[in-house]
Amino acid sequence: MTMPAVKLPVAIVTLRDEHRYMSLLLETLQEQLQSKKLSAPEDYFLMQDIVRYMHEYPDTEHHPTEDLMFDKLVQRNPGREMDVARLRREHDMLRRNTAEILKLLDKAAKHRTPEALEALRAASSNYIDRLRQHMQFEEAELFPSAVRCLPNTDWHEIEMRLESTKDPLFGPTVQHDYRVLYEYFVDRTEQLSQQMTRYGFLQLDNMILSADALEAGVTELWDMLLQHTESLSRELKTVTKKSFDGRSLFSAISVQAGYAGFVGKTACDVGSEAARIYFRTLKNAAVFFVKGTQ
């Protein structure tokens, strides 16, 4: 079942965002559990931080907010009572799971025996599967039902509860204790963005922009040359006219020497301007080719 095409209540958007963050954390937890490098206590730091967050925020704030929403749903739609009871039981179980995994993580980090690691992997994988199915069921079944059944007054109450809770990791302000975990994800995001930039130069859009920048540079260079040629030619006409207007030889030579100076100055101007256009065009073309924007 898909969500109806209406403006979703803020509470639903927030809860779904939190699900996305939890999915990211579960994925990272799974990657770490599969990692072969679990030989030193610090190899467990990331997993410990993730599970601690799951225990301290989703278990104590996110799930109780959902419970409040489900209570309202049962009041409005008693047919959902069985589903809600099931989800409530799962919330309790998930909270017990995270507490247990935290203990197993401490044990595995301390003893680093294959048995301790195996117990950790088994418990964590059950937890990851259970939480994923749980979130999927909520989003597919109960969230759409809540959107249809709950009036604004109920949503207001749920949103009030959400506003009183502060996500210590993904909220507007990162709590000091979660900065290590937050900066780990910032680093991963940066790496992802760098990878995207690295392959950006293969995109046709970038090539078109780059070619456009080259073309603009060539046109600018051509216009500049034309403009200077015109001014040289205009000056030459004036000089020729002045040289043969019956003036003395000395005066004619000095007019022509003045023109020679003008040609020299124009050549310097053209050279420096051409170099500026050349380097600017190359830079623009390269930036567009690699990044697509400036």
Added chain:
Amino acid sequence: MLTDLLKLQIDMLGARGELAAGMASNWLLNKATPHGGCNRPVLTFPGFLASGNSLLRLNRYLNRHGFEAQSWGLGRNLGPQGTSWGERLDSLVGEVGVTIQTLADKHSAPVALVGQSLGGVYARELALRMPEVVDRVIMLGSPTFHPYKTTDLNRIISLFGYWVSRQSHAEMAGRAGLLHWDADQPPLPCVSVYSPADGIVDEASAVIPQYIVDQSDNSAPRENLRVLSSHIGMSVNPCVLLAIADRLLQDRSNWEPFDPYRYYPNSLKWAVSLLYPAQATDARTVDITTLAESGS
């Protein structure tokens, strides 16, 4: 590993070039630098394996411009040497903390701390432990130590550090790591000078995260300052020296970002964007939600 060795060589070579450039431009630099006025106390911390002498030029430069700068007084900086960072920093409070307190009492003013590389980490952590006697902290290419993020340090230096202290960075950093300050605590200004050409500490590790800078305000300013410099030569690079003097003079209650253009004559303004290259905006603004959306 070979790349890291090459980077280290280039960095060392660059530092020599910066020293020569510093000597050649000494007159101009002194002419451009504003005067501190009243012998403000400054304590400087050398980087890993460097002695107080490595900051001789920096101290002399600051002393010439109205500061009273001195080195930390503990000789060569050999890192934690087998102890944890926490223990090392606690012992530093006993050793250098006394010097800071004495300087603060003598001048009846808080002391500014300037540290290069690991020295900057010490300065940052000491200020956290005794903010009442510290005026501000300026770090030159100082890294952060994260417990599980990929290390951003030159691997040759990391290996050497491991050999000296017999601990990996993750072990030394401990559970909480050694990160930049929070946005609001301690309520002191903190400036990170970092370089895109640093061959030892990657700029990602030296830069104060953008979310911290965004959340900070005038009561606790956090500023990143990007300068083209080698890692080893930061304390002799004339552009860095000018920036340090400027930041030391900046009014704490009315913090304005560093503006290098005001020190350069019109004929040299074109060089400012090369010497102080601005970070690309898209590289600074990281939206963590993209990671959740991309499913990576």
